[in-house]
Amino acid sequence: MRDVAIIGASMTEFGTRSEWIRELLVKAAQACLEDADVSPSQIEHCYVSNMSSGEFEGMTGIPNALAHDLNCMPAYTQRVDQTSASGGAGIYAAWQSIASGTSDLTLLVGGEKMTHRTTPETTDIIASITHPVEYKHGVTLPSFAGLTARCYLEKYDAPRESLADVAVKNHANGVYNPHAQFQKEVDKETVLSSPIIADPLRLYDFCPITDGSAALLFCPRELAAEYTDDFVSVAGIAGATDTHVVHQRDDPTTMGGVVESGEKAYAMSGYTPADIDVAELHDMFTILEFLQSEGLGFFEPGTAWSATQDGVTAIDGDLPINTSGGLKSKGHPLGASGVAQAYEIYQQLLGEADTQQVAADVGLACNVGGFGNCVTTTILEADQ
Amino acid sequence: MTGLEATRYDDGTIAIPSHPVGPDGGAPVETIDLSEYEATVITWTTATATPPGVRAPNHLAIVEFEIDGESARMIGQLTTDEIEIGATVRPVYVSQLRDPEAGIRDPESQSWDGYRFEPVE
Numbered sequence: 001m002r003d004v005a006i007i008g009a010s011m012t013e014f015g016t017r018s019e020w021i022r023e024l025l026v027k028a029a030q031a032c033l034e035d036a037d038v039s040p041s042q043i044e045h046c047y048v049s050n051m052s053s054g055e056f057e058g059m060t061g062i063p064n065a066l067a068h069d070l071n072c073m074p075a076y077t078q079r080v081d082q083t084s085a086s087g088g089a090g091i092y093a094a095w096q097s098i099a100s101g102t103s104d105l106t107l108l109v110g111g112e113k114m115t116h117r118t119t120p121e122t123t124d125i126i127a128s129i130t131h132p133v134e135y136k137h138g139v140t141l142p143s144f145a146g147l148t149a150r151c152y153l154e155k156y157d158a159p160r161e162s163l164a165d166v167a168v169k170n171h172a173n174g175v176y177n178p179h180a181q182f183q184k185e186v187d188k189e190t191v192l193s194s195p196i197i198a199d200p201l202r203l204y205d206f207c208p209i210t211d212g213s214a215a216l217l218f219c220p221r222e223l224a225a226e227y228t229d230d231f232v233s234v235a236g237i238a239g240a241t242d243t244h245v246v247h248q249r250d251d252p253t254t255m256g257g258v259v260e261s262g263e264k265a266y267a268m269s270g271y272t273p274a275d276i277d278v279a280e281l282h283d284m285f286t287i288l289e290f291l292q293s294e295g296l297g298f299f300e301p302g303t304a305w306s307a308t309q310d311g312v313t314a315i316d317g318d319l320p321i322n323t324s325g326g327l328k329s330k331g332h333p334l335g336a337s338g339v340a341q342a343y344e345i346y347q348q349l350l351g352e353a354d355t356q357q358v359a360a361d362v363g364l365a366c367n368v369g370g371f372g373n374c375v376t377t378t379i380l381e382a383d384q
Numbered sequence: 385m386t387g388l389e390a391t392r393y394d395d396g397t398i399a400i401p402s403h404p405v406g407p408d409g410g411a412p413v414e415t416i417d418l419s420e421y422e423a424t425v426i427t428w429t430t431a432t433a434t435p436p437g438v439r440a441p442n443h444l445a446i447v448e449f450e451i452d453g454e455s456a457r458m459i460g461q462l463t464t465d466e467i468e469i470g471a472t473v474r475p476v477y478v479s480q481l482r483d484p485e486a487g488i489r490d491p492e493s494q495s496w497d498g499y500r501f502e503p504v505e
Contacts, residue, residue, distance in 0.1 A: 055488065124435035124488045132494035133401045136481045137461050138431070138438030146429030147446055147459075154427070154469055199430040199465075247446045247459045248399060248407065252427065 001099040003221035004234040006380070008036030009346040011339070014212035014331035015181040021053045021062060021113040024213040026069045028336075029109045032215035033070075036227055038105070040072035045103040049080045049090030049110035050335035055125045057113055066109060076103075082239075083129050084284065086110060087214070087338020088367025088376030092239050094218045104219060110339035111213030122209050126334075129370050131245045142206060144246055144371040145285035146198025151252045152287060153200065156302035160200055164191040165308050166286040167204045167328055173315060174325025176355040179340075181210050181331030205286040210331030214339035216346070224383075232349045235362065236269025236379035238262075242372050255372035258295035262366070265377040266297075269362075273297035276379070277360035278348050279319065280341035282368035283326040289313075292366050293321060296377070315358065323348065323356045338367030342378060349382040388475050388499045389415045390449065390456050398451055400458040416451060418475065422504055423447035425471045428462060437486025441465070447473055447501055463502040475499035 010031035012024060019027065025048060033040060048063040059065075063077035082089035087110040097103040114122055127140045153160060168188055174180040186204055194203035224231040240260035243249050249256065266272060273296060281296075283289040290304035298319055299307050307313060313321040324330050324344035327337055345363035347353045365378045391402035393410030402412055428445035443462035448455050461481060462473070481498050484491035 119433060120435050121488075123433060127435055128488050131401065133498075134459055135487075135489060136494060136496050136498060137444060137459060138434055138442045138482050139444060139459060140431060140433070140435060142433060143429055143431040143442070143444050146431060147427045147444065150429060150469070151427040195432070197431070197433050201429075245401065247457045252446065 002101060004095050004098045005219055005221040005224035005231045006216050006234065006346055007219055007224050007227045007231045008032045008038065008217035009215065009343045010035055011179050011214035011343045012212050013179050014210050014333060016115045017211035021050070021057055021059055021111055022065050022069065024111045024113060024211065025062065025066045025109045028111065028213035028215040029066060029070055029107060032107065032217050036217045038217060038227060040070040042105050043072040043075045043107045045097045045106040046072060046075045046077045047080055047090050047093050047106065047108045048077070049086040049108065049339060050112060051081055051083050051086050052125055052334065053113065056117060082374050083369035084282070084334050085338055085367045085369030085374050085376055086335040087341070088365070088378060089239060090339060091216065091342055091378050092237055092376050094216065095234050095237050098218045098220055104223065106218040107215065108218065108339060109213060109215040110336040112333035112335045113211050114209050114333060115211050119209060134245065141371055142198045142285065145287055146201045148252050149201050149287040152290065155253060156305065158305040161188060161192065162305035162309050163205055163286040164188045166283060166289045167191045169308070169314055170283060170322045170326040170328040173323050173356060174329025177325045177330055180325045180329050181208055182329045201285065201287070207284050207327040207332040210333040212331060212333040212336050214336045214343050216339055216342055230350050232346050232380045232382055234378065235271060235381040236265035238264030238268065239374070239376040240264070241374045244373060246371050253291060255291050255295050255375065257372050257375035258292050258366060258368065261375045261377040262296040265379050269379045271362055271379055275362050276319065276364045277362050278323060278345065278358050279321050279364045280324060280344050281321055281326065281366050282337070283322055283328045284332055284368070286328065288368065289321065292368065296364070296366060315356065320358045323353065323358060338365070338376065341365035341367060342380065345380045349380060387417055388419045390418055390451060391415055396454065398454045398456040400456050418449055419499070421449050422472050422474050423449045423501065425467060425469055425473060426457060427469060428467050430465045435487055437483030445501055460498065461500040463500050467503060472504040473501035474504050476502050
């Protein structure tokens with residue numbers, strides 16, 4: 001297999017956008033190509049990460065629409081749907097296309113248009129991933145989070161306030177992200193007094209509903225310098241699944257897909273959890289930041305909450321997590337989120353993260369679909 | 385009326401709901417009616433932001449049955465939020481758990497009746 005580099009990256013502002021999915025995808029794609037100074041005609045493969053444009057907007061066939069709008073025909077196109085992990089799965093697909101030698105230049109664009117639908121409608125579209133025995137009981141992704149959070153707090157005798165600390169931290173990071181949906185701090189009291197959404201979790205434990213897109217451009221590592229001096233390499237990448245029926249897992253507080261994909265990505269890269277300088281985790285719900293950081297080996301099971309309270313994961317901590325503000329503050333346009341996670345790591349490794357810059361040579365992004373049902377973990381490294 | 389059924393596999397494992405292949409690779413060999421069983425609450429929540437056709441608030445729990453020395457979990461609605469982890473509950477039949485016509489899923493694609501769990505006094 002060939003080593004793979006990322007030579008361009010972009011993201012639109014996340015939030016409530018007037019553009020529809022086709023326009024959102026084009027904006028991120030064009031910005032990414034400009035970042036790498038590459039012509040659309042050079043693209044050989046073009047992947048689109050998207051969960052539900054048909055359900056949200058009635059617009060399907062979006063990879064071909066993007067190819068025409070960019071005028072990158074006859075590039076091969078493919079839609080990648082892995083629910084909320086569509087972005088990470090798109091990275092995996094793009095990496096495969098380059099590593100295998102099938103493509104010498106692959107564009108990945110992730111996007112979702114969601115905010116024109118009501119919150120109950122959006123919740124139902126996302127909950128449509130559930131098994132019939134879950135769906136008929138009205139089980140939603142937020143309710144899985146409430147069920148799991150109660151279990152975690154009880155099992156590890158963790159204080160409810162520790163989940164609020166995740167929200168406070170990630171909102172503080174989002175203040176400095178010009179692409180973030182919420183560029184404002186929240187204090188712990190606000191989080192803890194916000195309306196209950198899925199007891200014990202409250203409004204500020206959840207990411208918002210978001211429109212937006214993000215893009216990455218991949219090429220063989222050996223060709224990267226022909227395009228730019230500023231690139232990063234994919235050191236490790238892997239995907240894994242866990243049960244579709246969430247209650248059929250042995251331990252509700254362990255996400256098997258996170259553990260499996262993390263272990264494989266570490267093995268491929270040669271890095272260990274201790275080598276990771278910065279991480280973007282899928283904090284769709286505050287509890288997920290604990291579960292992923294434990295599943296990825298950053299902390300022992302049951303200790304992520306205390307590490308967070310001790311400031312380990314803060315921007316000035318030993319392992320900054322979600323310097324972008326995470327999904328919690330930046331927003332969560334489903335198909336774009338995994339791509340935007342890698343955008344943040346790319347910026348960090350190139351030293352272009354501005355006020356959020358941390359010292360980083362190796363970064364990790366973990367993109368979670370469903371409630372841990374499907375996961376992709378990507379480890380990026382600065383040019384050695 | 386949909387029964388409250390667990391599936392036993394030829395390796396002895398039990399799962400709710402059934403899958404063509406069991407958790408350890410076994411083949412399904414029998415179903416077990418759980419409608420008269422009691423279960424233990426593993427965790428619970430009350431969801432207030434519910435999708436179209438779902439009651440609000442929606443009390444939910446993951447419960448665990450003990451069946452001939454094997455355990456099997458399931459998720460379901462609760463009749464109340466006066467509940468705690470470790471509580472004993474029993475199933476209560478409900479003819480329609482959510483409005484089939486209100487959500488995104490095709491009403492004909494699945495059943496809509498089932499069981500809620502109520503605390504055993």
